[in-house]
Amino acid sequence: MMTTVLRILEHTDIVTSDKRLAAYIERCTARSAFKRAFDAQIGDFKDAA
Amino acid sequence: MITISAFKKVPEFAQGQVRDLRARWALEEAGLPYKTRLLKQGDQDKQDYRALQPLGRYPYSRKTASCSSNRSHCALYRRAQRDAPAKGCRRALPRTQWLIAALNSIEPFVMNVALIDLFYANEEWAKLRRPGAVEFVQRRLSALSKSFGDKRYLDGDRSRPAI
Numbered sequence: 467m468m469t470t471v472l473r474i475l476e477h478t479d480i481v482t483s484d485k486r487l488a489a490y491i492e493r494c495t496a497r498s499a500f501k502r503a504f505d506a507q508i509g510d511f512k513d514a515a
Numbered sequence: 516m517i518t519i520s521a522f523k524k525v526p527e528f529a530q531g532q533v534r535d536l537r538a539r540w541a542l543e544e545a546g547l548p549y550k551t552r553l554l555k556q557g558d559q560d561k562q563d564y565r566a567l568q569p570l571g572r573y574p575y576s577r578k579t580a581s582c583s584s585n586r587s588h589c590a591l592y593r594r595a596q597r598d599a600p601a602k603g604c605r606r607a608l609p610r611t612q613w614l615i616a617a618l619n620s621i622e623p624f625v626m627n628v629a630l631i632d633l634f635y636a637n638e639e640w641a642k643l644r645r646p647g648a649v650e651f652v653q654r655r656l657s658a659l660s661k662s663f664g665d666k667r668y669l670d671g672d673r674s675r676p677a678i
Contacts, residue, residue, distance in 0.1 A: 467537060467613075467614050467618065468613065468616075468617040468621070468659075468669060470536060470537050470540070471617045471618070471621050471622045471625055472621075472625070474532065474622070474625050474629050475625055475628060475629060475652075477528075477632060477633075478628070480628065480649060480652060480653065480656070484656060484657070484660045486660045486663050487656060487663075490663065490668075493667060493676075494668075494676050497675070497676070499540060499543035499544040500540055500543070503536055503539035503543045504531055504536065504540075506551075507521070507530070507531060507536050507539060508530055508531055510521060510523070510551060510553060511523075511524065511525065511530050514523040514524055514553060515524070
């Protein structure tokens with residue numbers, strides 16, 4: 467949950483300028499479960515387009 | 516089968532961010548299959564949907580019983596289901612605290628900046644407000660960063676994130 471909150475500011479370096487937080491986001495979003503969820507959401511948008 | 520409701524279409528900047536991702540990710544980590552109910556803009560205001568979800572947000576329903584209210588409650592519900600029977604409260608408590616911290620102590624201040632950037636970037640008041648909003652969220656992020664120490668995840672150096 468914390469990662470999805472921090473990713474909201476991915477258009478800025480406000481979060482990622484902190485090395486620990488950047489590494490944490492990297493670690494979480496590299497997980498296959500995250501990738502599957504992310505791809506499923508994007509996939510649903512593509513299917514609906 | 517758990518059903519997650521989500522919007523069929525959102526602006527490009529929101530794709531990959533819309534908060535049904537939180538429920539999808541939690542279920543993926545838990546290895547639980549789910550299906551989606553995709554809503555057109557406006558469907559969330561219709562009576563049948565509001566009967567499941569009074570605020571018109573994105574819940575998921577489980578078989579015929581719905582887990583509604585909002586995304587945070589969905590996540591708490593899943594956590595409670597997973598932790599309560601086997602592990603008791605000892606481990607669940609700090610996780611719940613972190614979950615609430617994410618949603619209540621960090622997200623509102625993240626959103627202060629995000630709303631300015633994504634919706635009001637050209638407004639005069641937004642330009643005046645942004646530095647203060649950034650400074651505030653940076654204070655919260657700094658505290659969060661310190662609390663990590665050498666841990667990989669918020670609830671310790673576990674093999675997978677619980678929060």
